[in-house]
Amino acid sequence: MGDSSTAEGVGAAVTLGLLAAWAVHDLEELATVPGWLRRNVPELRRRFPLVPEPVWRRAGRTDPVEFTAAVGVMGTVVAAAAVAGRLSGGRSGFYQSALTGFGLHRLVHMAQAxxxxxxxxxxxxxxxxxxxxxxxxxxxLRGAGVLRPTRPRDLAVGLAAAGAATVAAHGMARRLVGAARRAS
Incomplete structure (x- = not known):
């Protein structure tokens, strides 16, 4: 199966491309998150007083090592989704939900901006x-006949999956980094 759409599904550029696109996007986040938060949390705290104080404290103390570990954990999830997509010719629900979540999470970034x-x-x-x-x-995916028309439920599932994976990745990173620090 090549990179063109076929009756069997889609090629690697579509499925494994999710991992590549995610990696480039998250490299931007790795390069910018800790410094951006350090510079901007005091002003954000003043501009958005309704945000609970624990949120600001946590954001202001973002640990670059923990953040990097969270990105690595999320990378594992995205890699698994991309491989599931590749092996299924794009039909995997896991892959399709990850692709939807990846696309929708842009709304979070754009809303923040x-x-x-x-x-x-x-x-x-x-x-x-x-x-x-x-x-x-x-x-x-639609051209290959492996993606049905998008329903509101699909959007909700994709966004919920992305949110849950993000929370889980940060929780796992906190545990991993904490364990590594206790062991050293």
Whole structure:
């Protein structure tokens, strides 16, 4: 099976491309999150007083090592989804939900940028990479007959899966980094 759409499904550019697009996007986040939070949390705390104080304390103390570990855990999830997509010719529900979640999570980045009226981590690659890749991949899946028309439920599942994976990745990273620090 090549990279063109076939009756068997879609090729590697569509399925494994999810991992590649995610990696580029998350490299932006790795490069920007800790410093951006350090510089911006005091101003954000003043501008958004309704956000609970524990959220600001946690954001202001973002550990770069823990954040990097969380990105690695999430990378494992995305890699598994991309491989499931490749092995199924794009038919895997896990892969399709991950692709949907990847595309929808751009809304979070774009909403953050709009709320602060400026550039935020992830807001550069969201419109330049996340949106175009997601639309292209979904178009290829539809063209190959392996993606049904999107229902509101599909959007909710994709966004919920992305949110749950993010929370789980950060929880796992906290445990891994904590265990590694206790062992050393």
């Amino acid at each position: 709009a709320a602060v009226r400026g550039c935020t981590p992830g807001s550069v690659t969201s419109p330049l990479l996340v949106v175009p890749f997601t639309l292209w991949a979904r178009g290829r």
